[in-house]
Amino acid sequence: MQYKVLKWLSYASCMIMLLVSFNGVVVTRTGSGLECGRQFPLCHGKFVPGTTIGSLIEYTHRLTAGIAGLLALATLVAFLIWARKRRDFQIYAAIMAFFVIVQAVMGALAVVFSQSPPIMALHFGFALIAFASALVLALSVRRAGSLERYQEPPAAQRVSKRTRNLTVFSAAFTYAVVYTGALVSHTQLAKMSIVLHIASALLLIFVLIVGHMAVRNYSHIPDIRKLGIIVIVLMIALPLSGILNLVALGSEYYMFAPMLHTLITDFLFAFLCFMSIRTWELSRIPAREETSVRVKKTAQA
Known part of the structure; x- marks a missing residue:
């Protein structure tokens, strides 16, 4: 039962990380990064964004990034509790959670304060590491078939x-x-x-x-x-x-x-x-x- 829960948590984390990447592409391509103004987490002083397409795109990206962060933390806690024999799984989950949080913070700072191109590129790079960690975790758990020690x-x-x-x-x-x-x-x-x-x-x-x-x-x-x-x-x-x-x-x-x-x-x-x-x-x-x-x-x- 514990193995199945961890397996599906890793799958869900992988999917949400990919969705965050897609949303980031849409935000960049449409130039919607500042459609909510230089405010975070509010959008023009409101929790619910306006009816413009740009504000909806930006707010959706923020929402999925927030869900990804919460799911990554939940996955990390679950692996720390139930996968004590698999230190490698715990490391993958920790890397995923760390970079999800870091790239989310960088995204928020990019909205509130203008950032240089190297920092913005690093924001995408951290998101890439977060997705890679999630996929490595999902593939490793699927391949192991259990939570026993590595053979x-x-x-x-x-x-x-x-x-x-x-x-x-x-x-x-x-x-x-x-x-x-x-x-x-x-x-x-x-x-x-x-x-x-x-x-x-x-x-x-x-x-x-x-x-x-x-x-x-x-x-x-x-x-x-x-x-x-x-x-x-x-x-x-x-x-x-x-x-x-x-x-x-x-x-x-x-x-x-x-x-x-x-x-x-x-x-x-x-x-x-x-x-x-x-x-x-x-x-x-x-x-x-x-x-x-x-x-x-x-x-x-």
Whole structure:
């Protein structure tokens, strides 16, 4: 019963984080960030917003962010109480709750006080980490199947340190590229745009290499192979959605394109984070030779 409750809490947290990201895109795309004036949490001195579209968009974003914060705190408390044997679950829930609260506070400060473009880009970056933590938590709980202690996989599922390091680097580099993209959208600087295009091309190469290594070298480890396929598909779709985002300016797809781009970006970073954790866990498994030597020494002793 406790496991099911925690599992569905993690699912709900993941969905609400994604909804917050979508609402943030709508607010940015429509320029509704100050439709409630420089007031928080009130909207033009009222708890209930006016009837303008802009104020409704901004107030909806505030409402979903508030619900996300409360749900994240409830999820953290539930995991601290019921998942004491799984410190990893508790860490994921704590990271999620921390960054949800931080990005909500930054959003409120951005309304009351004007913020610089780097700070606004960081606001999106923290929201990205919050969603990634929520997805990692949901996937980890689903994969575990229980709240018992983590069981080390057999030596046959060992992953090389090279694969682990490249995966972790790709996840970190993805965050850097996403932050740069958010900074470009807030500054519209041509020089930053060139840097973004170069970084995006490098990211494409890194992620495709990681995915190729996962599919080719670890076909005997189902979850690593599946993660490799997922990141390859998402990485190919990301630049295509970016192109659609530019083409859709002034068209009927004006709102759909950035939401699709954000969806792919969020899931790419989140799956790379989960893949980094899995490769890190599997890289710590002793090799078969090391295991056999330890067994022999134990038998001789």
